[in-house]
Amino acid sequence: MSEPAAHSQVETSTPKELVREPLVLNNRPLGWITNQVAGIVEGDMPKWWNIAFGVSFLLMLMSFGYIGYLITTGVGVWGLNHPVAWGWAIVNFVFWIGIGHAGTLISAILFLLRQKWRTSVNRTAEAMTIFAVICAGIFPGIHVGRIWLAWWLFPLPNANAIWPQFRSPLLWDVFAVSTYFTVSLLFWYMGLIPDLATIRDRLRKNAGQCKTGLDKMINKLKQFLYGLFSMGWIGSNRHWRNYEKAYLLLAGLSTPLVLSVHSIVSFDFAVSQLPGWHTTIFPPYFVAGAVFSGFGMVLTLMIPMRTIFNLEEIITVRHLELMCKVIMATGTIVGYAYGMEFFIAWYGGNPYELYAFKNRAFGPYWWSYWIMISCNVISPQLFWFKWCRTSPWFIFVVSIFVNIGMWFERFVIVVTSLHRDYLPASWGYYSPTQVDILTFVGTFGLFMVLFLLFIRYLPSITIFEVKAVTPQADPHSVEGGADRVKGGDH
Amino acid sequence: MSKSFAIMAEYETPAEIMDAAKKVHAAGYEKWDVHSPFPIHGMDDAMGLDNAKVGYFTFFGGLIGFTTGMTMQYFMNKFDYAIVVGGKPLFSGFFAFPVSYELTILLGAFGSLIGMFVLNRLPRHHHPLLANERFADVTDDKFYVVIECDDDHYDEQTTRNLLEGTNAVHIEMVEGTE
Numbered sequence: 001m002s003e004p005a006a007h008s009q010v011e012t013s014t015p016k017e018l019v020r021e022p023l024v025l026n027n028r029p030l031g032w033i034t035n036q037v038a039g040i041v042e043g044d045m046p047k048w049w050n051i052a053f054g055v056s057f058l059l060m061l062m063s064f065g066y067i068g069y070l071i072t073t074g075v076g077v078w079g080l081n082h083p084v085a086w087g088w089a090i091v092n093f094v095f096w097i098g099i100g101h102a103g104t105l106i107s108a109i110l111f112l113l114r115q116k117w118r119t120s121v122n123r124t125a126e127a128m129t130i131f132a133v134i135c136a137g138i139f140p141g142i143h144v145g146r147i148w149l150a151w152w153l154f155p156l157p158n159a160n161a162i163w164p165q166f167r168s169p170l171l172w173d174v175f176a177v178s179t180y181f182t183v184s185l186l187f188w189y190m191g192l193i194p195d196l197a198t199i200r201d202r203l204r205k206n207a208g209q210c211k212t213g214l215d216k217m218i219n220k221l222k223q224f225l226y227g228l229f230s231m232g233w234i235g236s237n238r239h240w241r242n243y244e245k246a247y248l249l250l251a252g253l254s255t256p257l258v259l260s261v262h263s264i265v266s267f268d269f270a271v272s273q274l275p276g277w278h279t280t281i282f283p284p285y286f287v288a289g290a291v292f293s294g295f296g297m298v299l300t301l302m303i304p305m306r307t308i309f310n311l312e313e314i315i316t317v318r319h320l321e322l323m324c325k326v327i328m329a330t331g332t333i334v335g336y337a338y339g340m341e342f343f344i345a346w347y348g349g350n351p352y353e354l355y356a357f358k359n360r361a362f363g364p365y366w367w368s369y370w371i372m373i374s375c376n377v378i379s380p381q382l383f384w385f386k387w388c389r390t391s392p393w394f395i396f397v398v399s400i401f402v403n404i405g406m407w408f409e410r411f412v413i414v415v416t417s418l419h420r421d422y423l424p425a426s427w428g429y430y431s432p433t434q435v436d437i438l439t440f441v442g443t444f445g446l447f448m449v450l451f452l453l454f455i456r457y458l459p460s461i462t463i464f465e466v467k468a469v470t471p472q473a474d475p476h477s478v479e480g481g482a483d484r485v486k487g488g489d490h
Numbered sequence: 491m492s493k494s495f496a497i498m499a500e501y502e503t504p505a506e507i508m509d510a511a512k513k514v515h516a517a518g519y520e521k522w523d524v525h526s527p528f529p530i531h532g533m534d535d536a537m538g539l540d541n542a543k544v545g546y547f548t549f550f551g552g553l554i555g556f557t558t559g560m561t562m563q564y565f566m567n568k569f570d571y572a573i574v575v576g577g578k579p580l581f582s583g584f585f586a587f588p589v590s591y592e593l594t595i596l597l598g599a600f601g602s603l604i605g606m607f608v609l610n611r612l613p614r615h616h617h618p619l620l621a622n623e624r625f626a627d628v629t630d631d632k633f634y635v636v637i638e639c640d641d642d643h644y645d646e647q648t649t650r651n652l653l654e655g656t657n658a659v660h661i662e663m664v665e666g667t668e
Contacts, residue, residue, distance in 0.1 A: 030527065030631035031630055155566060162571055162573075163566035163570065163571055166566070166589060167575045172588040172589055175592040176588070179593070179595055182599070183596060186599050186600070190603055190606070194527075194528075197629045198629040198630065204626055232615045232617055232620065234619050234620065234625075235629060236525050236610075238539065239610045240529040241539055241542045242609045243606055243610070244529050244542075245542035245544040245545065246544045249548045249602040250602050253548070253598050253599050254599075257592075257595045260588070260592065464528040464529075465528070467527055467528045472503070473528055474504070475530060475532060476505070480503055485505050
């Protein structure tokens with residue numbers, strides 16, 4: 001073929017238009033979205049919900065029982081001993097608080113980046129954040145030993161006329177975590193207001209269908225409660241204007257907040273002088289790890305949820321695929337951080353530092369280190385393959401590995417750095433006791449109890465935001481009625 | 491004896507209500523509003539609304555938070571009960587920063603939420619529209635233009651004619667609550 005002919009061919013061929021995959025499949029009308037999501041709250045829960053709730057509730061009681069035992073007996077019931085004075089409690093604290101970070105990333109950072117796919121998953125992820133922070137908050141509280149003095153953590157006047165010491169990163173943590181919890185709750189609640197109004201209005205419309213007097217009373221009570229918390233929302237555009245601005249500002253505030261929270265959690269370690277903890281890479285490394293673990297938990301919760309409640313058209317495979325990509329990216333950052341820690345330990349020329357890292361990988365806790373590496377560094381790399389990140393059951397399995405791996409990461413950081421002190425005479429091997437293990441297992445019960453109640457009573461998908469990203473919501477599209485307007489400028 | 495609160499027109503698509511909103515705005519009405527299940531992109535311009543003022547609340551919330559954080563730590567660790575830690579200065583902006591930063595965000599967030607409520611005059615549970623049967627679809631899939639009878643330009647016939655000139659599928663009067 002001659003040159004000019006090839007050239008003209010390029011000129012005339014028009015590139016194939018790339019069609020973006022829709023966020024809600026099958027071009028469903030707006031009312032369908034309302035029915036699908038609000039229907040979960042209005043209908044009866046399936047049998048598995050009762051079973052899951054029962055099991056979680058018992059686990060939660062078990063955890064509370066062990067906490068009661070701890071308080072009445074003392075921290076000696078845990079496996080803590082010299083030199084490992086920070087054990088599972090701190091590991092669990094960092095694990096749970098990290099889980100929460102995916103919720104804020106989805107709700108705030110992806111909002112600022114205008115990632116429209118976040119609308120299907122943000123409500124559930126934010127709920128997960130709040131419940132995870134509740135689970136996290138338990139551990140430092142019960143870790144202080146004399147728990148009845150835990151209020152000394154706060155700057156409140158006490159009988160000794162002494163104030164907290166603000167140079168301590170542990171105190172920064174108190175402020176970071178309590179701010180994180182409060183702001184996440186505000187953000188979540190604000191997002192709920194229009195959807196609570198949807199439920200309120202639907203209850204009002206369905207009031208006529210109530211047959212018995214009891215049904216009528218329940219309907220009235222629900223109308224009252226959903227109405228109360230929806231603050232009299234009437235979908236006014238003058239309200240939406242302030243609402244959207246406030247939402248944007250909250251997203252703008254939550255973004256530096258979420259980055260600061262895990263940075264400050266990492267300061268608990270990094271500000272100390274201990275080899276293995278005293279590293280400048282900790283803040284970004286912890287934040288990436290937190291997002292990684294949080295996305296793992298989001299997928300663990302969301303994959304069963306979308307199947308059970310028939311939400312596959314709203315939480316599509318594309319949503320799962322995008323989350324897998326985040327997992328792969330953050331997993332790779334975490335892997336880089338593991339490598340960089342080793343490099344700096346060698347390059348820094350500090351023999352204690354180098355020893356701490358060699359001991360991590362090949363010392364008595366080698367097994368925990370290699371569990372961490374296989375779960376966090378190797379397993380997310382499977383998502384390079386399209387099949388792996390589009391098969392829900394497979395993603396579910398990997399998400400479990402991510403959860404396990406990230407718990408072990410914190411175990412590795414906390415325990416392996418502490419268990420070999422500078423003097424071999426004070427070396428030790430830390431093992432958890434039954435109380436350590438079952439208290440932690442029980443917090444999953446607490447987490448699930450809260451999560452199941454959330455699915456039962458609140459709209460688990462942000463109805464109004466999902467509507468807003470459909471073509472029917474765009475006044476300039478045919479689906480939005482653009483061709484029905486006579487003489488319109490569209 | 492209840493007086494009518496407003497005239498309400500119902501629409502089925504965002505494009506149609508956007509068109510109606512432009513016409514109502516052009517006719518010079520002041521006390522009117524558009525109600526929709528979700529925020530419609532471009533509606534603020536169609537209604538001729540300026541930028542929302544929530545940012546001021548956020549800014550002052552954040553400012554109060556930061557000042558509180560810094561003064562609290564100065565007062566507690568230097569003024570009221572000096573604690574020497576590692577021979578370092580009793581107060582410096584560096585160690586005091588993380589706590590002040592968190593308080594900035596905390597009070598900034600409260601400012602945003604409170605600002606949104608204050609500017610929207612919410613909570614308001616006795617709004618006449620909440621008693622209207624048909625209006626309950628506003629949180630589902632219908633769109634409404636509501637023009638209050640208190641508006642200076644309001645006239646029973648001309649306002650109705652204006653709304654009938656749009657793609658409204660239903661027009662009715664909303665009863666007031668008294």
